[in-house]
Amino acid sequence: MIEEPFSNGNSLVHNLDPRIKVIFAILYSFIVALSSRFPTLFAALGFSLLLIVLARLNVQEVSKRLAVVNGLILFFWLVLPLTIKGETLFNLGPLAVTREGVILSAQITLKSNAILLSFIAMVASMSITTLGHAMNRLYIPDKIVHLFLLTYRYIFVIDQEYQRLSRSAKIRSFRPGTNTHTYKTYAYLIGMLFVRASARAQRVHQAMLCRGFKGRFYCLHEFSMSLRDWALSAIMAVVIFGLGVLEWTKIT
Amino acid sequence: MDQNNLIINLSDISFAYPGSSKALDKLNLQFHQGDRLGLIGPNGSGKTTMFHIIMGLLKPSSGTIEIFGRQVNGERDFRSVRERIGLLFQDADDQLFSPTVLEDVAFGPLNLGRSQEEAKDIAQSTLELLGLSGFEDRITYKLSGGEKKLVSLATVLAMEPEILLLDEPSNGLDDNTKAKLTEALSQLDLSYILISHEIDFLSETTDSVCEMRNGKILIDKEVYVHPHYHRHPHGTVPHEHKP
Numbered sequence: 001m002i003e004e005p006f007s008n009g010n011s012l013v014h015n016l017d018p019r020i021k022v023i024f025a026i027l028y029s030f031i032v033a034l035s036s037r038f039p040t041l042f043a044a045l046g047f048s049l050l051l052i053v054l055a056r057l058n059v060q061e062v063s064k065r066l067a068v069v070n071g072l073i074l075f076f077w078l079v080l081p082l083t084i085k086g087e088t089l090f091n092l093g094p095l096a097v098t099r100e101g102v103i104l105s106a107q108i109t110l111k112s113n114a115i116l117l118s119f120i121a122m123v124a125s126m127s128i129t130t131l132g133h134a135m136n137r138l139y140i141p142d143k144i145v146h147l148f149l150l151t152y153r154y155i156f157v158i159d160q161e162y163q164r165l166s167r168s169a170k171i172r173s174f175r176p177g178t179n180t181h182t183y184k185t186y187a188y189l190i191g192m193l194f195v196r197a198s199a200r201a202q203r204v205h206q207a208m209l210c211r212g213f214k215g216r217f218y219c220l221h222e223f224s225m226s227l228r229d230w231a232l233s234a235i236m237a238v239v240i241f242g243l244g245v246l247e248w249t250k251i252t
Numbered sequence: 253m254d255q256n257n258l259i260i261n262l263s264d265i266s267f268a269y270p271g272s273s274k275a276l277d278k279l280n281l282q283f284h285q286g287d288r289l290g291l292i293g294p295n296g297s298g299k300t301t302m303f304h305i306i307m308g309l310l311k312p313s314s315g316t317i318e319i320f321g322r323q324v325n326g327e328r329d330f331r332s333v334r335e336r337i338g339l340l341f342q343d344a345d346d347q348l349f350s351p352t353v354l355e356d357v358a359f360g361p362l363n364l365g366r367s368q369e370e371a372k373d374i375a376q377s378t379l380e381l382l383g384l385s386g387f388e389d390r391i392t393y394k395l396s397g398g399e400k401k402l403v404s405l406a407t408v409l410a411m412e413p414e415i416l417l418l419d420e421p422s423n424g425l426d427d428n429t430k431a432k433l434t435e436a437l438s439q440l441d442l443s444y445i446l447i448s449h450e451i452d453f454l455s456e457t458t459d460s461v462c463e464m465r466n467g468k469i470l471i472d473k474e475v476y477v478h479p480h481y482h483r484h485p486h487g488t489v490p491h492e493h494k495p
Binding site: 127128129132149150152153154156157200203204206207208209210211212213214216217218219220221 | 392
């Protein structure tokens with residue numbers, strides 16, 4: 001259902017305090033998203049790649065994820081150069097490709113890849129449970145954290161329920177086609193899934209009441225910052241600052 | 253029976269789920285301190301419903317519930333009941349909702365107002381009691397069926413209840429895990445009501461067995477399990493024997 005191919009590993013990035021990683025990933029993506037100069041964007045892409053290398057992640061898995069996002073970006077390249085008004089770069093039949101359009105598409109491409117790579121390196125390199133605990137320790141509202149963790153916990157159960165239903169349809173020779181029977185069957189299947197999920201939610205709530213639930217969740221996980229964590233957070237702060245300098249002081 | 257030891261007293265409890273016939277029909281139950289009661293009966297005879305009524309998860313349409321000598325009515329009354337009675341759900345996936353085993357087992361004690369340290373200690377010693385040491389950081393959804401069941405039991409036991417309500421605890425367990433469960437139950441020295449479809453399991457874990465049928469408990473004092481003659485009451489109830 002949800003695989004976490006990057007969460008297990010033993011590298012500089014994996015061993016970093018999860019709280020630092022979350023904070024850095026957020027600040028970093030903001031600064032990259034707000035930048036527009038090419039020196040800054042290329043520097044950011046370079047740094048994101050460095051993070052992936054430091055995290056020693058499986059290159060094939062990383063490229064698979066990049067491919068998904070860049071497939072979407074391809075559409076920007078097809079549309080933006082033709083629709084943004086500006087200086088004509090060259091003509092494509094009756095259509096004019098503009099300089100501004102190409103620049104915008106290039107910026108979008110660089111930004112998305114830099115941010116995505118940094119999130120893969122920093123956030124996907126911890127398990128979802130750890131991420132939840134880190135969010136809790138960063139004073140993100142309890143309700144959000146628990147919604148997140150409970151969703152993660154029960155998405156597997158709901159998936160199993162879906163598998164069970166679709167298996168039972170399959171063993172009775174259900175073959176999907178383009179007809180009312182198929183649509184009806186899928187509608188029943190999805191409807192049943194909602195009914196079961198709601199019944200499940202009710203039972204989980206009952207079980208929680210039986211254990212004295214009073215509307216509060218608790219997090220037992222403890223994090224501690226080592227000297228190395230402090231040193232690395234200083235380096236990352238410098239990187240973010242450096243990107244800001246590159247962007248807004250125009251030294252290059 | 254000693255009237256002072258009466259801890260659960262249900263009288264004339266009726267309950268019906270919306271749109272269906274009565275799940276419980278004027279049910280009476282007297283449960284005493286130290287009892288280890290087994291409940292057997294066909295599906296849909298109202299066993300689980302009765303447990304949920306005792307815990308205040310369902311509200312009966314008529315009848316009175318007395319627990320620990322006091323009549324209980326509203327949600328507020330049941331909150332204190334839930335601190336003293338533990339219910340083990342049929343489906344362990346309903347019971348385990350925290351990401352890690354330790355957090356799940358510590359959830360109850362924390363709700364009872366224990367400090368984080370105390371809750372952790374209680375959780376660890378409960379896991380140890382059930383032979384689950386080393387499971388603390390396991391992810392709950394990745395446990396096997398038997399492990400889930402035992403961890404669910406740990407989450408209930410961690411609240412140090414006086415009475416347990418066990419809803420088909422042996423369901424879907426292999427012989428090995430079942431033996432572990434039987435051993436844990438005999439070690440506990442707690443009063444409990446246990447629902448099961450397996451006569452053998454009931455005879456190992458309980459002192460007396462009642463049959464439930466059509467929303468009523470059939471009390472028959474003559475009823476005993478006779479393993480050596482291999483004849484027993486409720487022989488009409490579908491069940492299996494170990495070889």
